[in-house]
Amino acid sequence: MFTVTVTETHAETDTIKVLRLVRSDGAALAPYPAGAHIDVTGPTGITRPYSLCGPPEDTGAYTIAVKREENSRGGSQALHDKVEPSTELTIGAPRRLFGLAPQAREHHLVAAGIGITPLLAMAYELHARKAEFRLHYVARSRAEAAFAGLLEKSAFADRVVRHFGAGRQAVAHELTGALAGLPADAHVYACGPESFMAQVRVLAARGLPEEQIHSEPFRAGTSAGDGADNGADDGFEVELDTGEVYTVPPGKSIADVLEENGVPLETSCREGICGTCVLRVVEGEPDHRDHCLSAKEKAAGDQIAACVSRARSPRLVVELW
Ligand code: FES
Known part of the structure; x- marks a missing residue:
């Protein structure tokens, strides 16, 4: 983690604020692959992941776009209300959980709402590489579509297909057509709400194998219990390979309980x-929510x-690496 200074902010839409960040110590920022994100710790100490959405070759600054989430625990609200030029924030190094497939010969980027952010970085990179791609952008209206103006003026504007203001059914119809008959070596990348990404995955899977369909992992929701496997939130025991046993009650995580006990x-x-x-699981059955x-792991x-x-299972035996 290191400290950055906000050099510029602007409102992309009524609910999306863009921040430009430079290192406070004047050092260069690390380059990052398109689709990468950084963890940002805001003024209230809450850390959230944000996709980097500037051109990846611009290492003078990192750009993120923050959507104000009314039901959040304050992470995005603080970045909207308490951050202005000269504010310092703590960020982590870029991480890539979502990225372009190097072997693909055709890329289809499909974004909804704030999901445009990692796909915008991908579009910059694909354009720079002169790669074959399309960017489909779904939004309730142009006014609610972050970076709509930038995309319209971009050097790759002719690659962007806007689906603004269309109803759910119309969008489904449009995407069905867009994702039908793709070449065998095409890859599809989706980013947006989980239901949207699920719909894109289903449509793309009609013609492509699962490994050629990618979606942004953290757009599915960022709170515990919002993962792929939401079982009942019961308590259970966690046993360390050193023999200590702790109870993990509902509402607390294994990490919370281990920390509370000085592990x-x-x-x-x-x-x-x-x-x-x-952690490595030695015994017991995990309920994965990450x-x-x-899927294989x-x-x-x-x-x-x-x-x-x-x-x-009632107990998990885990090994601290
Ligand atoms: S701390 Fe990031 S996955 Fe648990």
Whole structure:
């Protein structure tokens, strides 16, 4: 984690604020692949992941877009209400959980709402590479579509297909047509609300194998329990390979309980995204609620993201790495 200074802010829409960040110590920022995100700790100490949405080759500054979430625990609200030029924030190094497939010969980017952010970075990169791509952008209206003006004036404006103001059914129809008959080596990338990404995955899967369909893991929702597998939030026991046993009650995570008991455990996002807190499972059945382990890793059942995932069995035996 390091400190950055906000050099510019502007409102992209009524609810989306763009921040430009530079390192406070004047050092260069690390380059990042399109689709990467950073963890941002705001003025209230809450850390949230935000996709980097500037041109990836611009390492003079990082750009993020923050949607004000009315039901959030204050992370996005503080970035809207308490951050202005010269405010300092703490951020982590860029991480890539969502990125362009190097082997793809055609890329179809499909965004809804604030989901445009990582796909905008991808569009910049694909244009720079002279790659074949389309960017489909779904929004309730142009006024609610962040970066609509930028896209219209961009050098790749002819690659952008806008689906603004269309109803749900009309959008489904348009995307069905857009994702039909793609070449066998095409890849599809979706970012937006989980229901939207699920719809895109279903449409794309009619012609492409699962491994060629990608979606942004943290757009599915960022709170514990909003992952792929939401079982009942019961308590359970966690046993360390050193023999100590702790009870994890409803409403607390394994990471919370270990920390309360002085057991060292490294965490970062605490939202099941980054993978920092993953532990090895020796016994018991995890109830995976994270977005960092792959479907294969979840099925294997020998790892668990301690910040969000729970247990289906009464006890989990875990090993601290
Ligand atoms: S701390 Fe990031 S996945 Fe748990």
